[in-house]
Amino acid sequence: MTEFSPLESEIHKLIRSSGPMPVWRYMELCLMHPEHGYYVSRDPLGREGDFTTAPEVSQMFGELLGLWTASVWKAIGSPPMLRLVELGPGRGTMMADALRAVRVLPPLYQSLQIHLVEINPVLREKQQATLSGARNITWHDSIDDVPEGPAVILANEYFDVLPIHQVVKRETGWHERVVKLDDDGKLVFAAADEPMPRFEVLLPPLVRAAPLGAVFEWRPDTEMMKIAARVRDQDGAALIVDYGHLRSDAGDTFQAIARHSFADPLKNPGQADVTAHVDFQALARAAEDVGARVHGPVTQGEFLKRLGIETRAVTLMAKTTPEVSADISAALKRLTDSGRGGMGSMFKVLAVTEPNLTSVAGLNDEPPAPGDEAA
Numbered sequence: 001m002t003e004f005s006p007l008e009s010e011i012h013k014l015i016r017s018s019g020p021m022p023v024w025r026y027m028e029l030c031l032m033h034p035e036h037g038y039y040v041s042r043d044p045l046g047r048e049g050d051f052t053t054a055p056e057v058s059q060m061f062g063e064l065l066g067l068w069t070a071s072v073w074k075a076i077g078s079p080p081m082l083r084l085v086e087l088g089p090g091r092g093t094m095m096a097d098a099l100r101a102v103r104v105l106p107p108l109y110q111s112l113q114i115h116l117v118e119i120n121p122v123l124r125e126k127q128q129a130t131l132s133g134a135r136n137i138t139w140h141d142s143i144d145d146v147p148e149g150p151a152v153i154l155a156n157e158y159f160d161v162l163p164i165h166q167v168v169k170r171e172t173g174w175h176e177r178v179v180k181l182d183d184d185g186k187l188v189f190a191a192a193d194e195p196m197p198r199f200e201v202l203l204p205p206l207v208r209a210a211p212l213g214a215v216f217e218w219r220p221d222t223e224m225m226k227i228a229a230r231v232r233d234q235d236g237a238a239l240i241v242d243y244g245h246l247r248s249d250a251g252d253t254f255q256a257i258a259r260h261s262f263a264d265p266l267k268n269p270g271q272a273d274v275t276a277h278v279d280f281q282a283l284a285r286a287a288e289d290v291g292a293r294v295h296g297p298v299t300q301g302e303f304l305k306r307l308g309i310e311t312r313a314v315t316l317m318a319k320t321t322p323e324v325s326a327d328i329s330a331a332l333k334r335l336t337d338s339g340r341g342g343m344g345s346m347f348k349v350l351a352v353t354e355p356n357l358t359s360v361a362g363l364n365d366e367p368p369a370p371g372d373e374a375a
């Protein structure tokens with residue numbers, strides 16, 4: 001008989017008692033189940049873990065986000081106190097690199113109150129160790145708990161872990177996509193029996209014309225709206241970096257990553273990172289709906305080049321051994337290239353600010369070329 005993990009057994013029990021489970025609920029349990037959720041119980045990052053993120057690829061990423069923070073601080077009139085907030089800070093690497101870069105501006109460095117929004121106790125400990133030299137750090141479970149005041153909010157690979165809803169198009173209309181048990185007791189995807197009434201009018205026009213069988217997915221706008229309302233009313237800016245698409249469209253991007261490879265999201269729930277691509281058009285719409293100003297999105301490669309990553313790489317390479325220099329060159333390529341394994345065009349960057357801030361570093365020059373849409 002197959003041995004199930006504790007979370008899989010619990011999901012089976014829930015489905016047996018209450019019926020098929022919406023994809024968003026399944027994703028939420030996989031990631032945030034209070035005992036067995038993926039993001040409640042482990043450090044998933046790095047070579048030994050399941051995936052590597054941009055700050056873990058190179059110090060240049062966090063340093064440039066630090067300089068971006070400095071440019072926003074100046075643009076909003078150099079307030080005597082700035083809240084530097086990071087959503088989902090992983091191991092604290094990006095914040096440590098950003099703070100090192102910001103130290104060159106003592107009035108800004110001394111003005112900082114640092115707020116880390118993190119639900120993972122294992123990663124909170126790592127963040128504490130990584131940032132042991134920094135002052136004024138507070139941890140929070142949610143952005144709701146960050147006190148008022150001007151803020152720069154940074155979020156790298158945060159939105160992709162927030163649960164998505166999925167619907168499937170059938171002759172009878174759009175049906176919620178669910179997870180159920182098949183006759184062999186295996187978790188499988190299915191469509192709910194009843195269509196969602198009058199749902200089509202809510203869909204982006206491009207999606208309404210999708211063929212039968214198409215999947216459409218979305219995240220609730222709540223998180224983006226909270227961030228946008230905050231920077232609209234209290235000065236500041238948010239920077240969102242993630243993998244995703246520029247236009248809202250049909251497509252199933254629900255995926256699992258374990259040990260640096262794609263895995264079946266219905267296998268071993270709670271043991272793999274389950275994510276979905278970020279819909280940047282939907283994020284921008286949600287921010288604009290509450291009256292904030294949106295800048296971008298641009299591709300990560302373009303953003304980092306505009307902020308001077310190539311010059312920074314040359315400076316670092318001049319001071320080191322040929323081996324380390326080769327590593328820096330490889331990291332530069334990984335962060336900015338569009339080819340296989342490159343994060344340059346798969347990742348996008350979007351900023352949200354108060355309405356009067358008409359320009360922010362790295363985002364307002366030109367829109368991405370159509371070929372950069374690659375996901």
Ligand SMILES: C[S@@+](CC[C@H](N)C(=O)[O-])C[C@H]1O[C@@H](n2cnc3c(N)ncnc32)[C@H](O)[C@@H]1O
Pocket residue numbers: 039045053054055056087088089090091094117118119120123141155156157158161
């Ligand atoms: C994919 S990791 C990215 C980590 C880091 N930003 C980086 O780039 O290395 C997602 C991060 O978000 C945190 N996280 C996941 N769900 C969260 C939630 N609902 N609220 C706050 N943090 C969350 C995870 O624990 C982790 O720190």
